[in-house]
Amino acid sequence: MRALLVVNPAATTTSARTRDVLIHALASEMKLEAITTEYRGHARDLGRQAAESKDIELVVALGGDGTVNEVVNGLLHHGPDPDRLPRLAVVPGGSTNVFARALGLPNDAVEATGALLDALREGRERTVGLGRAGGTPGTADEAAPSRWFTFCAGLGFDGGVIGRVEQQRERGKRSTHALYLRQVVRQFLGEHDRRHGAITLDRPGEAPVTDLVLSIVCNTSPWSYLGNRPLYASPQASFDTGLDVLGLKKLSAPSVARYGTQLLTSSPVRGPHGKNAVTLHDLTDFTLQSKVPLPLQMDGDHLGLRTSVTFTGVRRALRVIV
Structure with missing residues (x-):
């Protein structure tokens, strides 16, 4: 078997040795x-080259969720074709590694490598669904490039948190869970003028969902991790279905405390809930629109400000070694 290993040398939890x-x-x-990545987007370019190759059967991503996202976007540059495209394998090297852990892989790089080799010997793989998001035709964002995501996306509050984290990392701060928590607090304190809904969710054949101030799109569950604690924003979300959405219509201090507590105590059967919480399951096509530009994130990568994003859940998009 011929394989390509894409190595992120800046992976948080692995050393050169x-x-x-x-x-x-x-x-x-x-x-x-x-091949060791040398610039942002390099893993995407390598994934695309592998997809266009005639003899690479497997692409292994060694890094965090950002590296995996780039590789996936390269592999699917010409669209999903699981029977033709190389299979994907992941060796987690980031601070959170949501995609790898959602697949059931160990969070330790050495253990995950052993599990990967066992899976290859035993022929274990699954075909997973992915999310895709891009500009909405007829809007100011219609020219925004389409992009795949593996586990989550968000327009609004969580996109702002990711943007703040990236700013801190550019200043030399290490990516830790404490850093994320600090930025959540700072994002909340800095959102005085946007705590009442600016986001509308539109989907074919259904009444629009209005007045959302937060929107989290999940392709799997858990949504994320705080250390070893899984956080279930949309417990029903799965690689085998469409996309799930958790929306909140209020971000006052009491509601943040309530929903934050619910998220910390969430389980595979119960996520955040209440009169200001909106949960939608197994969506294939929908659009999030805002009255003002809001930050967008996909798989923990900040993508700038958008007023409209169209989402698609694509079943059976890519084969993954498990």
Whole structure:
């Protein structure tokens, strides 16, 4: 088997020595080409080259959720075709690794490599659904490029949090859960003029859902992790269905405390709920529109401000080694 290993040298939880050990372990089982990323978007370019190759059967992403997202967007540059495209495998190296953990992989890079090799020997794989988001025709954002996401997206509050985290990381701060929590507080304190709904969700054949101030789109569950604690924003979300949405219509201090507590104590059967919470399951096509430009994030990557984003849930988009 010929495989491409895409290595993010800045992966938060792996050292150069660990990465060398993992590369040797993988190379002992397959014909492996390992390439270290050198710029933002490099993993996407490598994924696209692998998809266009005639002999690469497997692409392994060694890094965090951002690296995985780039590889996936490269593999699916010409659209989903799971029977033709190389399979994807993930060795987690980031601070959270939501996609890998949602697939049931160990959160340790060495253990995950062992599990990956076992899965390849035993032929274990699954075909997962993914989300896609892009500009809405007829709006100011219609030219925005379409992009795939593996586990979540968000327009509004959580997009702002991700933007703040990226600013801190550019200043040399390390990506930690404490950093995220600090930015959640700062985003809340800085949102005085946007705590009442500016977002509308439109979907074919249904009445619009209006007055949302927060919108989280989930392609799987859990939505994220706080350390080892899974956070279930949309417990029913699954790689085998369409997209789920959690929307909130109020972000006052009491409601933030209530929903934050519900999120911290959430489970696979119960997520945030209440009169100002909107939960929608298994959506295929919908649009989020805002009266004012709001920050957009996908898989923890801040993508700037948008007033309208169209989402599509695509079932059976990519084969993944599990």
